[in-house]
Amino acid sequence: MTERERLLEKYSARVYKNRKDHIVQLEETLDPRSIAANTRAIPGVMTARGCCYAGCKGVVVGPLKDVAVITHGPVGCGFYSWGTRRNKAKPDEHTDKNFVPYCFSTDMQESDIVFGGEKKLEKAIEEAVALFHPTCIMICTTCPIGLIGDDVQAVARRTEEKYGIKAIGYSCEGYKGVSQSGGHHIANNGLMKYVIGTGDKQPKTKFSVNILGEYNIGGDGWEESRILKRCGIEVVNMFTGDASYESLKSAHLAGLNLVMCHRSINYIAEMMKTKYGVDWLKVNFIGVGATVKSLREVAKYFGDAELSARVEDVIADETAAVYDDVEYYKSRLTGKTAGIFSGGSRSHHYQTLLADFGMETVIAGYEFAHRDDYEGREIIPQIKEDADNKNIESITVEPDSEFYRTKYSPEEIVALKDGEYGIELDDYGGMFPEMDDGDVVVDDYNHFETDELIRLMKPDIFLSGIKDKYSIQKAGVSSRQIHSYDYSGPYAGFRGAVNFGRDLTMALYTNAWAFVTPPWKHEPMLEGRIGE
């Protein structure tokens, strides 16, 4: 019996029927490899998922440092998303604005729920303007707002008229969609509709990129920018780590979009391609090998011999600088197995970094990924929309009359993508190709499955979130948070790989593991000789 079958057999018929399609044990013979994803969680299963608000405010718009993001709702949601996601940010030089350490909420009370909260929201905006003079305000709604019918888009319009600043309302109530994913989409739509394309600041250099889906957790984005800058590539914007509204306005003028977290930001990548002709390239800066590959692909896209030579120099220099450390940690980690449960991208990205250290990923899962994140984008036309997905608005864009321009003709793009050294332009192959036979992949994993899979497959280390961390550790398995990096990092790029190797080695070899079982558990209680 496979691990998958042993796991599923514990379920009641009803849950089994739902979960069987979300859990896959990979087999080479099974072609195409397929999984169910982005469907509603079953009540009571203890899913790791969060909500639409968490995806919109918590992930995508929360990190914007020069934006006063006001949570419109009771106080809790704003409180929980206050300083808890490690989106590192420094204020830009020309401004002192950094709202990231702050939490703004309308702290709705019972009477506001009964009589409507628009007035209180408008008063809150008035107070925010008086105190902070922001150039942009974003409003993110929580569950009861949608039910009582406050029109935050109308409030945003009135705010723009009254104060002459940008204001955007996001109706990202927690019950919308089936996970954080709906919130990412709503946030993407808002940035596309109201921000990107409204500025005219040209990149300073010939080779410029945005890094989409990079939230600068633990400073990952800064390590990526450091490397790219050494290569002579300008990072115009990160979406949305250390990002500003001011700078995002001109994001459409960058030469190429690099996509880190495909799940949370692919909508913007696609829409910018259609509207402004900016190509996107799925990159992975997690792992030495993956970073090298991604840098070469970026160089290939720009097609400049001087740039390519510089990229090779940087690769040689950076890999040499970390070589000894990587080899040392590899010697400690080789042969170990890992499980990864993350949001919608890292379970793929981190497999390449684990592989750098000779480790194998035997369990991988996502909280809120869609089928394309597992199977690749070619599956998108076959994905059937259900009622929950339909509730999240999908916007369509047209080529922009002023800014649409392309670097390559469609034929040239085909040529770029072709052959052994072809690049994955405007496309993503998903996580499955990374994985081997027998590996288990779980969509919308829950507490029960995490617990059981650890028992059945006994990985040496498990990378997951805070809600799982301590139960995994209590079961005697090393556990690291792969959302927050346990307040370490960065893990991206060359230096990040070393940090990761160091942290994994610490987690596996920390001396305290030796004390889990008290000595008296395996010492005889009585001492003496028989027959005396």
Added chain:
Amino acid sequence: MLDLTPKEVLERTALRINPCKTCQPVGAMYAALGVRRCMPHSHGSQGCCSYHRTVLSRHFKEPAIASSSSFTEGASVFGGRSNINTAAKNVFDMYDPDVIAIHTTCLSETIGDDLGSYIADMEIPEGKTVLYCNTPSYVGSHINGFFNMMIGFINYLTKTTGVKNGKTAVFPGWVNPGDIRELKRIAGLMKLDSIFFPDQSGVLDAPMTGKYEMYPDGGTTREEIAALGDCEAVIALGEIIGIEPSEHLKKKHKVPYTLLPMPVGVAHTDAFVLALQKATKTEVPRELEEERGRLVDLMLDSHQYTSGKKAAIFGDPDVVIGLTSFALETGLIPKYVITGTPKEEVARRVRALLDSYGVTDCTVKANADLFELHQWIKNEPVDLLIGSSYGKQIAKAEDIPFVRAGFPVLDRYGGTLLPVVGYAGGIRLAEKITNALMDRIDRDSSDEDFEVVM
């Protein structure tokens, strides 16, 4: 840090900035985790449950289990009856708790889901319990959620047999497992036959054994909760968090109660010990009296470093009242005392404490936030800040020594295993406070003023 906070205070009526409270459901979840083999259940969209489990795990550095009704847009329109039915069935199938303790959310409250009737119609396996309480996030704070969940348990489980059981119930209030262990130790020294409810010790400080137990050997049992109705009396610790469940039990079963402040510092611990003495007619043992003596000794030894120093104290109602009392005992001036919980009673009690020491010129406010506190500090600085982890931003911005106490403490380890209550908790707090103040003297001393002996 917090560079955008202006010195000039602007009266706000709508915008909450840097709150000093959170919403009811997380309190309900924490209370329910203090019941043996209980699965807290969040009736709303799954983000609430995820956020609450996260903040609890980050504070306790422990697993915090809870399930969710996972509302979608459909459930928000048609009501959550089928969600809770499915959830209860799955939770019993997969996780096998004895009790599912449901709390509502702002979502299910706004649509008016009637959990009472849903549960009445529910198929519940033999020997299992499903109960609920209302915890609208737009009323009060997480403190309300905590006592509302206690009331939920009382509603469903407490009974009277007509015969008193000779036990005294202790409601420890919202404290850490380390505090509950200390309160139990004191109660034990005073020979109190007690039921602690709720009791997160053993649950949220479960030992490392190499085996994960979803329901560790801690928590108040259902039988113990049922027996609350036969108790001789209740000692409720925390005047704000304790009153409503005490009143409720009194109304339901005529169990009298004594409401006491959270036993932080000498006087409040004395009050607890006296109440125990009254209940058990036991002489205070030498061991406890000596502990008290050691605390007072420490306070006298170190008084010159605390006397007249100004402190800002923030946090939850009963913690803030307790910390203010202890601060005054050590000679600190509680210059600013705030709670985010909208209960004027907190301000009244804090002011009474200040009056009893003849301390004037302090600002006390309920329903306040940390932005406001920071602005006050910018206008008139303090020497010490005491409160939850979110105070570290202010402490860094204004370069103020900072002592962590209360909920949540997200950025330090071990704090939840140790008490702030009782004489032992006083010793711990006194050490933390004097160390913070004295480290600052060391840091700021010029070489010629740098003292090896202090």
